[in-house]
Amino acid sequence: MKANRHTAAPAAVVVAPSGLEREQWLAVRRQGVGGSDIAAALGMSRYTSPIELYLDKVGELGDMPRSPELVEAAFWGHQHEPTIAKVFAERTGLGVVEGPGMLAHVDRRWMLANVDRYVIEPGERTPSSLLEIKTRSAFQLEEWLLGVPDGPALQTHWYLAVTGYAHAHVAALLGGNRLLIHRIQRDEGLIEHLTELVGRFWQNVLNRIPPPADGSEATRELLAHLYDVAPDSVTVADPATVLPLLEKRAAVKAREQEVADELRLVENQLKTAAGESEIVKAAGETAFTWKQNGTFAAKRFADAHPALAAKYTHQVDALDTKRLAAEHPELFRKFRARRLVVPAKKETSC
Structure with missing residues (x-):
């Protein structure tokens, strides 16, 4: 059905109209926690850590490089959203409308929501639930067949907490050709727990208390x-503060070396069992393979067959980093990665 506008949800008020300029919209988002922030606030996001979210909310994050893959995924997600909403309406018989903009909980204004669509039951004039739309890789199909994964489920419950609706729908397009539709019922216990945990994070933002660094990528x-x-x-x-961390790092590195040595031992024993075969079977099934399909040893090949190597050698365009470093040292330094180096302890002489 054709999209139209409606008033705010039962427990929410509009704090930013739709169509707002991006910078203004981002400024409003920094005044609270939205659904896309929930996984990061709880330390469950693969892409955004709690400390990064904190720095964003206090306005100290600055311009961070964005993954081209994530930018591309976001682009296609935005492009597919109207189509997914349309197909959801056709397959469910429910009405789908756009909302008035960014919402905030009527009592806790730091609780924000940007709902994809609102759902209207047949014969009704006002929405009774919301629709969250996702576009995901086909590799995630099995996970979505079991239900809504944790991240999107928490985001949807957050929207239920903000809006006051009793249920929500989640429509996910997997691999561009498989639409799965799930219904999520409001869970008061989960919403109460979410509000408490995320509320602590937001209070720390207001008090300028950053979360500790975690071990995430x-x-x-x-x-x-x-x-x-x-x-x-x-x-x-x-x-x-520093010395105990250095001791802990040394202990972890030692364990890492022990694990690497043990893994190498086990793999060498498996390779011995394979011998000249590429496939090893046990109990009627393939146990493991050791195929000659790894990285090509270019230097070893060139040493053994110099004439052939010369025949198949070609010039490629490459950035002259040495010249760049010599002529533009400050710019070169700006794009160098930082390395954590802990010097080896010097042995004391007896």
Whole structure:
């Protein structure tokens, strides 16, 4: 059906109209926590860590590089959204309308929601639930067949908490050709728990108390791009903070080496069992393979067959980083990755 506008949800008020300029919209988002923030606030996001979300909310994140893959995924998700909403309406017989903009809970204005669509029952004039729309890879099909995965489920419950609706629908397009539709019933216990946990995060934002760094890949990526570093600058750290961390790192690195050695031993024993065969079977099934399909040893090939190597060698365009570093040292430094290096302890002489 043709999209139209409607008033705010039962428990929410409009805090930003739809069609707002992006910078204004982002400014409003920083005044609270939205559905797309929930996984990060709880430390459950693969792409955004709690500390990154905190820095964004306090306006200290700055311009961070965005993954081209995520940008592309977001683009196609936006492009497919109207089509998915239309097909959802056709397959369910329910009406689908767009909302008035960004919503906030009527009592807790820091609880924000940007709902994809609102759902109207046949014969009714006002929405009775909401629709969350997702576009996902075909590799996630099995997970979605079992229900709504944790991240989208928490986001949808957050929207139920903000809007006051009793249920929601989630429509996910998997691999571009499989639409799955799930219904989520409001869970008061989960909503209460979510509100409490995310409320603590938001209170820390208001109090300017950053969350601790965690071990996620998202935090590693953040810290690699977060600071503008002065060459050879020095920080005098509290020994009580740094030294225990260095000891813990040394212990973890030692365990890492032990695990690597043990893994190498087991794999060498498996390779011995394979011998000249590429496929090893046990109990009538393929147990493992050791095929000659890995990285090509170019240098070894060139040493053994120099004439053939010369025949198949071609020039490629490559960035002259040495020249760039010599002629533009500050710019070169700006695009270098930061490396964490812990010097080996010097042995004391007896």
